[in-house]
Amino acid sequence: MQKLRITIKAVIFMLALIVTDITYMDRAIATTSASEQALIAAFLYNFLKFTEWPREIITREIKLCIPENQKFKELDDITGRSIENKPVLIKYVNFGEPIDDCQLLYLSREESAEKTRNWLKITRQKPILIVSNVSEFLDMGGMIILINNGKTLNFEINLEHVRNSGLKLSAQLLQIARHIRDR
Amino acid sequence: MRNIKKYYLKHSFYSFLIISLLINLIAPLTAKADKKDDFLEMPLTQLVNVEVQSASRFKQKSSEAPSSVEVLTAEDIRSFNWRTLSDALNAIRGLHVRTDRNYTYLGVRGFGPVGEYNSRILIMINGRRMNDALFDQSFLGEDFLLDMNIIDRIEYIPGSGSSVYGGNALLGVINVITKKGKDINALRLTGEVGSLDTYRGRLTYGKEWDNGVSLLLNASQYRSQGNSQLFFEEFREFNNGIAQNMDRERSDRLFGQLSYKGFTISTGYVDRSKRVPTASFGGIFNDRPFTMVDRQAFVDLDYNTSINKDLTLQARGFHHWYDYHSIEAYLNSNDGISFYRAVNKDATSARWWGGEVKLIGTHFKDHKWITGIDFQYDQRQHMVNYDFIPEFFSYNNSNNGGLRIGGYLQDEYRITNNLALNAGFRVDHHHLIKNIQINPRVGLIWNIKPTLTGKLLYSSAFRAPNIYERDYVLLDSNVRNPNNREELIKSYEAIAEWYPIDGMRFLGTLFFNDLNKLLIEKTDQFTNADDSDFNKFMNAGHARSIGFELQGERRWDNGRLFKLSWTYNHTETRDDFSNSPWSKAINSPQNLIKAHYAEPIFNNRFRLGFEEIFVDSRRTLAGESAPAYHIFNINLAMTKPIYGFEAHLGLYNVLDSHPKMVGGPEHVQDVLRMDGRTVRFRLEKSF
Numbered sequence: 001m002q003k004l005r006i007t008i009k010a011v012i013f014m015l016a017l018i019v020t021d022i023t024y025m026d027r028a029i030a031t032t033s034a035s036e037q038a039l040i041a042a043f044l045y046n047f048l049k050f051t052e053w054p055r056e057i058i059t060r061e062i063k064l065c066i067p068e069n070q071k072f073k074e075l076d077d078i079t080g081r082s083i084e085n086k087p088v089l090i091k092y093v094n095f096g097e098p099i100d101d102c103q104l105l106y107l108s109r110e111e112s113a114e115k116t117r118n119w120l121k122i123t124r125q126k127p128i129l130i131v132s133n134v135s136e137f138l139d140m141g142g143m144i145i146l147i148n149n150g151k152t153l154n155f156e157i158n159l160e161h162v163r164n165s166g167l168k169l170s171a172q173l174l175q176i177a178r179h180i181r182d183r
Numbered sequence: 184m185r186n187i188k189k190y191y192l193k194h195s196f197y198s199f200l201i202i203s204l205l206i207n208l209i210a211p212l213t214a215k216a217d218k219k220d221d222f223l224e225m226p227l228t229q230l231v232n233v234e235v236q237s238a239s240r241f242k243q244k245s246s247e248a249p250s251s252v253e254v255l256t257a258e259d260i261r262s263f264n265w266r267t268l269s270d271a272l273n274a275i276r277g278l279h280v281r282t283d284r285n286y287t288y289l290g291v292r293g294f295g296p297v298g299e300y301n302s303r304i305l306i307m308i309n310g311r312r313m314n315d316a317l318f319d320q321s322f323l324g325e326d327f328l329l330d331m332n333i334i335d336r337i338e339y340i341p342g343s344g345s346s347v348y349g350g351n352a353l354l355g356v357i358n359v360i361t362k363k364g365k366d367i368n369a370l371r372l373t374g375e376v377g378s379l380d381t382y383r384g385r386l387t388y389g390k391e392w393d394n395g396v397s398l399l400l401n402a403s404q405y406r407s408q409g410n411s412q413l414f415f416e417e418f419r420e421f422n423n424g425i426a427q428n429m430d431r432e433r434s435d436r437l438f439g440q441l442s443y444k445g446f447t448i449s450t451g452y453v454d455r456s457k458r459v460p461t462a463s464f465g466g467i468f469n470d471r472p473f474t475m476v477d478r479q480a481f482v483d484l485d486y487n488t489s490i491n492k493d494l495t496l497q498a499r500g501f502h503h504w505y506d507y508h509s510i511e512a513y514l515n516s517n518d519g520i521s522f523y524r525a526v527n528k529d530a531t532s533a534r535w536w537g538g539e540v541k542l543i544g545t546h547f548k549d550h551k552w553i554t555g556i557d558f559q560y561d562q563r564q565h566m567v568n569y570d571f572i573p574e575f576f577s578y579n580n581s582n583n584g585g586l587r588i589g590g591y592l593q594d595e596y597r598i599t600n601n602l603a604l605n606a607g608f609r610v611d612h613h614h615l616i617k618n619i620q621i622n623p624r625v626g627l628i629w630n631i632k633p634t635l636t637g638k639l640l641y642s643s644a645f646r647a648p649n650i651y652e653r654d655y656v657l658l659d660s661n662v663r664n665p666n667n668r669e670e671l672i673k674s675y676e677a678i679a680e681w682y683p684i685d686g687m688r689f690l691g692t693l694f695f696n697d698l699n700k701l702l703i704e705k706t707d708q709f710t711n712a713d714d715s716d717f718n719k720f721m722n723a724g725h726a727r728s729i730g731f732e733l734q735g736e737r738r739w740d741n742g743r744l745f746k747l748s749w750t751y752n753h754t755e756t757r758d759d760f761s762n763s764p765w766s767k768a769i770n771s772p773q774n775l776i777k778a779h780y781a782e783p784i785f786n787n788r789f790r791l792g793f794e795e796i797f798v799d800s801r802r803t804l805a806g807e808s809a810p811a812y813h814i815f816n817i818n819l820a821m822t823k824p825i826y827g828f829e830a831h832l833g834l835y836n837v838l839d840s841h842p843k844m845v846g847g848p849e850h851v852q853d854v855l856r857m858d859g860r861t862v863r864f865r866l867e868k869s870f
Contacts, residue, residue, distance in 0.1 A: 034222055034233050042222035042230055050227075077223060135393065149365070154231050176227050 039153045040133065041074040043146060044106055047129060049083050052168040053103060054127050061087045065102035065128075067119075068092040070110060095119065102128050107142075109134040116140065127166045138181060143167075147178065154178045232740060249595075249605040249626030249640060250344075251678045251692050251732075255337040257362065262744065262781040262792040264818040264833040265331060266863065268359065269323040273814075275339050276690075276734050276748035279775055279798050280323070281844050283855055284409075284430060285459050285475060287324040291354035292341065292694060293728045293752030293771045297804065297847035298704055302649060303670075305344065305352040308359050309449065311483055314351055315505040316533040316561050319649040321357070325405055325434035326455040326477050332373070332387060333401045333438060335362040342694070343644030343674045346609045346624035349557070349589045353644050353672045353698070361440060361449070364399045365391035369869040373403075377863035379430075380408030397442045405434040410858055413460045417851045421468040429460030429469060445488040452480040459509075463849040464657070470512040472526060480504045495543040497555075502536040515570070526572035531650075534563040537587075549597040553607075558588040561614065564650045568657070579656035581663070585614025587647075593624075601630035613647040616669050620645045638678040646670045652702050652720040661704075664719040673697045690734040694752075698726040704848060705760055726768060728754040742790060742822070744781040749774070770845040772799035772811070783822065792818040803845045805853040812842035824869055831865040 034042075048062055062083055066075065071092055081088050093099050095118065105128050107116050116134055120141045123130060133146040138158040143165070145156050160182035162169055174180060222230065253275050265271040269287040273280040279290045281297075289301050302319035305312060308328060314321055322328070337359050344352035367389025375383035385403035409430025418424045434455040441448050456476040462468040481503040489495050508530035515525035539557030564583035570576040593607030605626035612619055624642035631637055648667045655661055674696045681689040701724030706716065730752025737745050751774055755765040776797040783790050794816040801809045817834045836859055843854040 038222055039230065039233060042225060043227075045223045046227045046230065081223065151234055152232060172227065176231060 035074070036148060036153065037072045037074040040106075040146060041072075041078060043153065043155065044075075044104060044131060045078050045081070045088070047131060047144065047173070048088060048104055050170040050173040051104075051129050052170070054166040057127055059086070059101070059103070061089050063089050063091045063102050063104075065091045065093045065099055065105045067107065067111065068094055070106075070108045095122075099123070099128070100126065104129045104131060107132040107134065113140075116142075125165060129162070129165075129167055157181065159183050229740060232742075249624070249628065249638065250340045250342055251638075251676070251680070251690060253339045253341075255339075257335050257366075258742070259744070259779075259781075260331055260334060261820050261822070261831075262742075262790055262818065263779065263794050263816065264792065264820060264831050264863070264865075266833075266835075267324045267331065268327045268329070268334075268337070271331070271334075271337055272323065272339070272357065273796060274777060274779065274794060276732050276777065277341060277750040277775065278339070279772055281770060282324070282857070283463070283844060283847065283850065284413075284461055285457055285463065286320075286322075286326070289321070289323060290770060290772075292696065292730060292732075292750065293754035293773070294354060294696065294698070294726060294768065295770045296701075296703075296724075296726075296756075296768070297770055297845055298849065300651075302351060303353040303646060305348050305350075305356045306359070307348075307356065308451070309361060309483070309485070310358060311499065311501060312348070312351075312559070313481075315479070316503070316535045316559075317505065317507070317531045317564055317566065317649060318651045319351055319646070322453075322455075322477065322479070324455075325432055326453060326457075328436070328451040328453045328479060328481070329359060329361065329438060330385060330401055330403050330436055332385065333362050333367075333399065335360045335366065341692075342640060342676055343622075343642045343672050343696075344624075346607045346622050346642055346644075347553075347591055347593060349609060349611055350587070350613060350620075350644075351646050353646050353670065354696070361438070362389070362399060363391070363442070364389040364397035364440070367399060371867055371869045373865060373867045375863060375865040377407075378861040379410055379858065380406075381861075381863070382406050383865075395443060397440075399438070399440040401436070401438040403434075403436045405432070405436075407432045409458075409460075415461070415468070415852060418462065418468040426460035426462075426469045429458050429471075429473070431458045432456070445486050447483075447485040447487070449483045449485070450481065452478075454478045459511075461846075461850055461852060461855060463847075463851075464511060465513050465660075466511045467513055467524065470524075472510045472512055475509040476507065478504075478506045493544055493546045497541040497543070498539070500536075500538040503534070505531075505533045507531045512572075523573065525570045527568065527570050527578075529568045530566075532563060532565045533561070535559055535561045551595040552593065554590075554592045556588070556590045558586060560584075560586050566650060566654055579654070581650070581654040581656075583615075583650055583654070587611070587613045603628040603630075611645070613669075615647045615649075615653060618669075620669065634682045636678075636680045638676075638680070640676045640678070641674070643671065643673045645672075648702055648720065655720075657718075660718055662717040662719050664721060667702055667720055668700065668722050670701050670722065671699050686739060687737045688735075690732070690736075692732040694728070694730060694732070696726075696728040698724075698728075700724070701726060703758060705758065723759040724756060725758070726754065726756045727765070728752050728768075728771075730754075741787055742781065742783045744779060746777075746779040748777045750776075767802050769804060770801045770809075772801050774799040788821065788823055788825075790820045790822050792816075792820065794818070798842070801845050803853045804848065807853055809843045809845050809854045812840050813838060814840065814842065824867075827869045829867040829869070831863075831867075833863040833865075835861045835863070 044064060075090050078088050079090050107119055117140055130142050131144045132142055137145040141161060143158055143161045147154050155177055156179040157177045158181045255271055269280045272278050272289060277292045281288045289304055300318045301321035304321050306321035307313055340356040344356045348356055367387055371387040373385035383403060383405045388400045391397040409432055411428050413426040413430055415424050437452040439450050456474055459473045459475060466473050481501060483501045486498045508528060510528055512524055512526045514522040516522045537559035539555060541555035543553050545551050561584050566579060566581045568579040589609055589611040591609035596604045598604055608621060608623040610619060610621050622643045622645060626638060626640045629637045647669050652667060654663045656663060677693040679691045700722040702720045702722055703724040704718050704720055705723060706718055732750045734748040754768040754771040756768045757765045778795040781790055781792045796814040798812055800811045803809055815837045817837055819832045821829045839859040841859050842857045844857060846852045846855050
């Protein structure tokens, strides 16, 4: 009986605490899950934050480019934010158009492998960070691949490709990456 | 001295819980007010831990399911280091596990009769029935087909579920879902050591190739000496009541799964043997050969495909093997005066195969329908019992076989935007009963607010007698009963589910279970047949259970978890033989309280898990009361490997209580005292 009484007391106390906890929930919104697109947008935004472009490239804004046929609405949330006082812009591009003013190019897995290879060909050695979630992207010559393991989203880096383009990734990014090739 | 220490420990435990709760209370205050859905401003370290929402169309959100489903994930298994399925089930609201150092038994919402083998619960692996074809037994301990490391999640669906699943789903359905090759994605070697000379070795390999082929292999061996000196007051005249080295257990398991596109082939094998120290079933105390061995194997072939965007087809074929035997020494007599030692073998062998086809359609606006047919052909249901020492003498040799077949239809109709009706029924034919069984289910699901759901459910279910209840002959105390029929249950439930924010869930249920024609083992006093002195299983039991459950749960992004549940029930039984009215049910704890708390520490490299299970007192067969008990477990787990190594340390029953489990009719003991504090350490290396 004694044991039961202690337990019940503890239970009541805990319930009371949980209830008080709820009153704060509006302030402490904890989101545990997100759509893949929203996460991709967030990752791309972070990649922009943690990449250093060669000094000679001076731009007034930071441009995140995506082929027009692959655009998704979650990207729009990035527009208007700024990184180091430079506003971030989303630019829709088409194959063949000049893309030299892009700082990052995202190619989604919906694009055919051949098209992706073509994009990589025309951006080779240019100071543009190329990111994709298509499988085997690093083998194709890509720089960062986003990997969905069915539960969470993570990324791997091919550092050689990044270096060849004259880009520098911050240590923080390298630390979090699941795997880094040619370190 | 000992008691003071215990008290101190207990109080420090509660103070710990309270402090940790205070911390979690303050934490939200200090936390920055993140704007909802602002993943853009979330640090990368957190971003990599955010779960990607799966777009799977038919996986029901639990607030939409016509039940109060409870799900345990691989993450929970890691946090609390449950050693067996029964450990995990013991953590679920409303369930309580009983063990008798032979098998493990599950009580559901206060109903946990003794002398049966979990036949009123349907247990499934990946949606396929695993209850054997002889005892309808659900194996939950080291005799379960799967190792804990390859379980992706455990779903518990309380209430009767015959309208979809057929027989045995009287009290609930447990569905264990295995991991896939890519979840392991490595070759992993595991070694485990623990108190009571317990060892486990395991090899796991999982991989998914680029062409989509996925493979999972798992092999393990388990050995435990158990408690080598077990004392039983009731057997004081024999070896001073000490069962020496009689608690040994051994279990070997294999599991393999290969999938490609819509096809999956799975196979599993378990071979488990347990020495029985309790001298149950009239055995001689401390007599070495008393061992029970259960072996099972299965092969499943599944095919899953979308015929078009509104129609999904699932098809499956399976074959299942089950063999059991026990060897037991007992005192036999020809004249009732002089006794001699005889050794008896009790053995069964079953083979069954079957298939099922299931269609899920969403053609019609506001409707989602599911229909299917499944059958199981019991090819062999063989049972023998004989003495082989000092001479051969056969008591039982029975053979059965036949077909079980069922078809069902269920529809989920969205009447309005926030009101859904889930209705269905199933028709069953079972070769051990004469009548066709029809079982309906109706559920009304009302989304009062997007975060608040109310449900009203009614369903019925049946259970056919199993071969054990039909044909079992035990020496000179049991006879068969070819006339027994099905058991029936009607269950009523009201549920409220509230998700105030993402990651937080509150649940309240109100339930009433009405069980009739329960098969109980009794001497038949009404007929004056020759066998009137013998026990047999008869449809003479009734049980009713009324109660409620309350549960609060919160999961944080970083892996922190807090969960608390309380089940209260009032369960009574009665039988047609005694004129006595309803009386308190045997082995029915009125209160069950469970608290779980997991906290990531050291930058989420480790996780501490605390588990507290309180089980109220239970009435025993002798009309006594088995005292209430607490089990408190602490687990420390590594969540990220270091140089490929992962370690887990589990302290079980830290307060060193020795719970007393209710004995069954097969026991001389009225209660059975369980082991105290134990430790397990596990080391894994991934390649």
